[in-house]
Amino acid sequence: EVQLLDSGGGLVQPGGSLRLSCAASGFTFRTYAMTWVRQAPGKGLEWVSTITGSGGSTYYADSVKGRFTISRDNSNNTLYLQMNTLRAEDTAVYYCARDRSGGALSDHWGQGTLVTVSP
Amino acid sequence: DIQMTQSPSSLSASVGDRVIITCRPSQSINIHLNWYQQKPGKAPKLLIFGASNLQNGVPSRFSGSGSGTDFTLAISSLQPEDFATYYCQQSYSSPRTFGQGTKLEIK
Numbered sequence: 001e002v003q004l005l006d007s008g009g010g011l012v013q014p015g016g017s018l019r020l021s022c023a024a025s026g027f028t029f030r031t032y033a034m035t036w037v038r039q040a041p042g043k044g045l046e047w048v049s050t051i052t053g054s055g056g057s058t059y060y061a062d063s064v065k066g067r068f069t070i071s072r073d074n075s076n077n078t079l080y081l082q083m084n085t086l087r088a089e090d091t092a093v094y095y096c097a098r099d100r101s102g103g104a105l106s107d108h109w110g111q112g113t114l115v116t117v118s119p
Numbered sequence: 120d121i122q123m124t125q126s127p128s129s130l131s132a133s134v135g136d137r138v139i140i141t142c143r144p145s146q147s148i149n150i151h152l153n154w155y156q157q158k159p160g161k162a163p164k165l166l167i168f169g170a171s172n173l174q175n176g177v178p179s180r181f182s183g184s185g186s187g188t189d190f191t192l193a194i195s196s197l198q199p200e201d202f203a204t205y206y207c208q209q210s211y212s213s214p215r216t217f218g219q220g221t222k223l224e225i226k
Contacts, residue, residue: 037163044206044217044218044219044220045155045157045163045206045208045217045220046217047214047215047216047217059213059214061214062214095162095163100165100168103151103168103169103210104151104210104213104215105153105165105168105208105210105215106163106165107165107168107174108165109162109163109164110162111161111162112162
């Protein structure tokens, strides 16, 4: 069974940093691209970042480019999102998700971790 | 970026009803359209990919159709567990973008 366990969220001040993690199990992690999607309170879904299976290519939404870094550890089946220079508008539940092979869509999602950026 | 517009934004219906949700991208996306269901406090769940393909384990009362700039999600006979928010998402070009959501509520 595919399982994705998000962690690392919390309360952080504007300008601060946080690192999210996503522990994967139940599939061959290194063969799947992985994605982070966020959802601000009461709002819709926003794609944040994607990394290929090898980790060789990364992609970012304009809203986080230069501040967030996606990475992965294929030996430990873990996905990361390093978030720097956080802003109030980054407040959201962050979901990690496994991308379906060959497509920019996610077929399995973690439970989400809440990031709150506030003084 | 491709803008995705869903209609209606909210919908009230009864158990057993047939409902249809529409998604219109701002430009043609062939059949690169996916539908997700999200219940309060839970992660989204993939229902349909490639406009009309049912994800494994999704009940057959869900169906999708369309191509280009006009897509629909239909639920043939609403069940209590179907009351949720539904999102369309295009996977045609980067960045992948989502519709604003359609909240399906019990009448």
